[in-house]
Amino acid sequence: MHRVVHAVIAAAILLALALPATASAAPPPGFVGMTADDVFGHGGTYREKGLSMQQAAGVQTLRLNFNWRVIEVAPNAYDWSLYDRYVLDAAQHNMTLLPVLFDAPDFYSTKPARRPKRGFYPPRDNADMARFAQLAVQRYGPTGSLWAKNPTVPPHPITSWQIWNEPNLNVYWNPKSNAQQYLAMLQTVGAAIKAVDPTAEIVTAGLPDSFLKTAIRLQPYLKGLYKNGGTNAFDTVAINSYAVSPKYLNKLMTKTRKYLNRLGGRSDKLWITEVGWCDKGYKPGHRFCVGTKRQKKYTGQALSVIKKKRRAWNLRGFIWFSWRDGRPYTSRDFWGNHTGLLTIKGKKKPAFKAFSTGVKRF
DSSP states (O other): OHHHHHHHHHHHHHHHHHHHHHHHHSOOTTOEEEEOHHHHHOOHHHHHHHHHHHHHHTOOEEEEEEEHHHHEEETTEEOOHHHHHHHHHHHHTTOEEEEEEEOOOTTTBOOOSSSOOSSOOOBSOHHHHHHHHHHHHHHHSTTOHHHHHOTTSOOOOOOEEEEOSOTTBGGGSSSOOOHHHHHHHHHHHHHHHHHHOTTOEEEOOOBOOOOOTTBOOHHHHHHHHHTTTGGGGOSEEEEEOOOSSHHHHHHHHHHHHHHHHHHTOTTOEEEEEEEOOBOSOOTTOOTTBOOHHHHHHHHHHHHHHHHHHHHHHTEEEEEESOSBOOOOSSSSOOGGGGOOSBOTTOOBOHHHHHHHHHHHTO
């Protein structure tokens, strides 16, 4: 009898010890993400096929620019139709979105009327962007009107909001990058979002560690963001962590985690919002273009590193860039058009299997 009792007690203790470990081992909801602009840009069977393939590959979150200038077509006149349909279609496939609130309409922008520089300009008044952000939360958030109007669709409300993209590059924050100016945007827009959804996650713009002369390197920019208690303006720091190899990805994210801790952001999460490698096709060459074999190899290795280090980094998730190759959208090609797991024609590259296999191990 005593042996039976002891055995039951021992089993219960082992189970109790095992449960926290099992729970802590599971990644956060929406951890596996993808950039798939081609799927957003097409409807019908093209979109259905793409979303089905992504769902089967383990994708949980789709990162997408919520283009302010496209949505607010005139002051206080909004057209959400493109985004409504996509949010609902993603929900049908058990996926939600990470929206990037981005690109001020000309009537709100600091963009000069004459001789503007190439790229993007912040708004004149962050309050205008805050108003736009609140409408988006009211539409797509946990109590969003979109879900009330579509009761047959399983709700997958948007709960994380990324504000702008790569403002430490001048081209995305004309005429010149300024961390304090961007922090002011985060404070105003983030507070407006929280006023509608207090549980919302405010995510910084994806920040690359760029070596361009027209950019601010990652650590100095982060230092500017954290100055004077800036950490109160956001929950998660996003890194566009392009790297020459998975080894450097590991180095970059580990250094960034340690740096945030020193700045007072130990409790702030990290989110890799762009990572991936170009295989081939970009004729001028680029340090992130590694060929077909290494694209496959690096994809698998990167996912292994993310799996191993995600708790040490306090990683919220990652967004793979990208789903499918794209054609040049200007007169010049771009290495990022060749990072897809699929070719332009939709054929799976060897990296596709490395991605889907790696995701299953999380």
